Amino acid sequence: xxxxxxxxxxxxxxxxxxxxxxxxxxxxxxxxxxxxxxxxxxxxxxxxxxxxxxxxxxxxxxxxxxxxxxxxxxxxxxxxxxxxxxxxxxxxxxxxxxxxxxxxxxxxxxxxxxxxxxxxxxxxxxxxxxxxxxxxxxxxxxxxxxxxxxxxxxxxxxxxxxxxxxxxxxxxxxxxxxxxxxxxxxxxxxxxxxxxxxxxxxxxxxxxxxxxxxxxxxxxxxxxxxxxxxxxxxxxxxxxxxxxxxxxxxxxxxxxxxxxxxxxxxxxxxxxxxxxxxxxxxxxxxxxxxxxxxxxxxxxxxxxxxxxxxxxxxxxxxxxxxxxxxxxxxxxxxxxxxxxxxxxxxxxxxxxxxxxxxxxxxxxxxxxxxxxxxxxxxxxxxxxxxxxxxxxxxxxxxxxxxxxxxxxxxxxxxxxxxxxxxx
Numbered sequence: 055x056x057x058x059x060x061x062x063x064x065x066x067x068x069x070x071x072x073x074x075x076x077x078x079x080x081x082x083x084x085x086x087x088x089x090x091x092x093x094x095x096x097x098x099x100x101x102x103x104x105x106x107x108x109x110x111x112x113x114x115x116x117x118x119x120x121x122x123x124x125x126x127x128x129x130x131x132x133x134x135x136x137x138x139x140x141x142x143x144x145x146x147x148x149x150x151x152x153x154x155x156x157x158x159x160x161x162x163x164x165x166x167x168x169x170x171x172x173x174x175x176x177x178x179x180x181x182x183x184x185x186x187x188x189x190x191x192x193x194x195x196x197x198x199x200x201x202x203x204x205x206x207x208x209x210x211x212x213x214x215x216x217x218x219x220x221x222x223x224x225x226x227x228x229x230x231x232x233x234x235x236x237x238x239x240x241x242x243x244x245x246x247x248x249x250x251x252x253x254x255x256x257x258x259x260x261x262x263x264x265x266x267x268x269x270x271x272x273x274x275x276x277x278x279x280x281x282x283x284x285x286x287x288x289x290x291x292x293x294x295x296x297x298x299x300x301x302x303x304x305x306x307x308x309x310x311x312x313x314x315x316x317x318x319x320x321x322x323x324x325x326x327x328x329x330x331x332x333x334x335x336x337x338x339x340x341x342x343x344x345x346x347x348x349x350x351x352x353x354x355x356x357x358x359x360x361x362x363x364x365x366x367x368x369x370x371x372x373x374x375x376x377x378x379x380x381x382x383x384x385x386x387x388x389x390x391x392x393x394x395x396x397x398x399x400x401x402x403x404x405x406x407x408x409x410x411x412x413x414x415x416x417x418x419x420x421x422x423x424x425x426x427x428x429x430x431x432x433x434x435x436x437x438x439x440x441x442x443x444x445x446x447x448x449x450x451x452x453x454x455x456x457x458x459x460x461x462x463x464x465x466x467x468x469x470x471x472x473x474x475x476x477x
Contacts, residue, residue, distance in 0.1 A: 081288075086396060090396075093302070093303075093389070095303065096304075096310060096385070097310050097315065100306075100308070102307065103306065104304070104307045104308045107305065107307060107308040111300070111304060113375075116368075116372050118266075118293075119294050120262070120263050122290050122294040123202055123266075123368075124267040124270020124274065125270040125279070127271050129224060129271070132221045132224065135215065136221070141215070141348070141358050144345075144348060144362075148358075149222065149362050150199065150226055154233075154241075158196055160336065161189050161192040161193045161329075164192070166184060167182035167186065182322075183325040185318070185383075185386055187382040187389075190242065190243065190244070190377075190382060191387035191391050192329070192333070192390045193242045193243065194238065194242075194377075194387065194391065195367075195391045197230075197238055198365040198369040199229075199230035200223055201223075201361075201364040201365070201366045202227065202368060204399060205219060206220060206223060208403075208406050209356055209357045209361065212356045213356075214357045215351075215353040215357040218357040218358070219357045219360070222358075227263075227369070228267065231256065234369070238250065245380070249378065249380075250381075255373070259373070301371045305371070306385040309386055309388075312383065315385070323393075331397045333394065334398045337363035360402060364398050367391055367395040371388065374387050
């Protein structure tokens with residue numbers, strides 16, 4: 055009986071430990087897991103999401119997301135990052151110009167199908183990667199700025215230039231409000247019947263993205279607000295990610311209810327995921343080569359490679375909400391955005407792990423080399439001490455010989471004087 059009573063607390067302790075690990079995993083990957091559930095629930099049970107989409111609930115979600123972003127935005131280290139001018143100039147140019155242009159051009163090469171039947175379902179060709187909305191979704195994702203939080207966290211884990219990561223995040227997310235619509239208007243593969251108003255999208259992004267960030271950052275200067283934000287940091291993060299999950303859930307649910315997913319097969323999803331991975335690897339390659347050519351420091355290189363290769367899903371889904379209906383079904387355009395976001399998070403998580411492992415091995419090698427150099431220095435110091443001791447011994451012997459000779463001469467002179475006096 056005593057044994058059974060001892061086993062019960064042990065089992066409870068193990069269960070709590072397992073649940074604690076599961077809870078930490080879910081919180082750490084809350085956005086990724088939530089996006090997967092948003093897709094699954096939106097496809098299997100579209101009615102609730104379609105209802106919230108019909109009342110335009112996303113227009114509430116977007117400003118609140120960026121208001122929280124402004125409240126949590128840390129700009130204390132921005133001045134320090136300005137010293138690494140080559141790194142932040144390339145980072146801004148790469149995020150807002152280089153990767154958008156490369157991504158849009160590569161996405162325009164995708165074989166897509168734009169044939170739509172009368173009831174809204176798709177007639178897919180075997181050579182097509184998916185509907186034309188897939189291409190638009192990839193292009194919208196490419197023009198988005200860098201991630202708001204995940205990139206900074208990864209740079210911090212790598213012991214990279216944290217201040218530079220914060221600078222790139224702040225600057226590019228603000229400037230993207232003014233760069234997204236012109237890039238889409240000039241480079242995106244819209245149908246000839248689509249009329250994209252740059253001023254309209256710019257105004258909506260300014261009111262729902264830029265203005266909430268400015269308001270949130272202004273409120274954070276208050277001591278009371280800053281204390282509350284620090285105290286409720288995790289709940290605010292969960293609220294922001296939950297609202298971000300709700301936006302694609304509503305779009306996918308509405309697209310499913312409208313029949314836009316009819317004709318989409320598993321091979322289309324797999325092909326889109328493959329292209330998302332290829333796109334992210336291309337961005338990583340471009341920024342790695344540029345970092346090496348610019349001779350950036352190790353810390354700055356980590357920040358540039360991670361931040362300049364990632365794109366934020368928050369701005370991408372916001373832009374999709376403001377595109378005209380003639381562009382296509384928002385739910386179908388949202389799928390490539392989710393796939394691209396998931397792909398970059400998984401790839402960069404593996405990259406960070408490998409980078410840390412290689413860094414640890416390099417540190418061990420450097421420490422071993424330092425120890426060997428220390429041993430060599432110790433041997434050299436010992437040899438120097440031995441040689442100095444031998445030199446001192448020889449000098450002492452020479453001085454003794456000279457002193458003995460001087461004493462002998464003095465004795466001789468004394469004897470001669472004594473003999474002279476005697477005579």
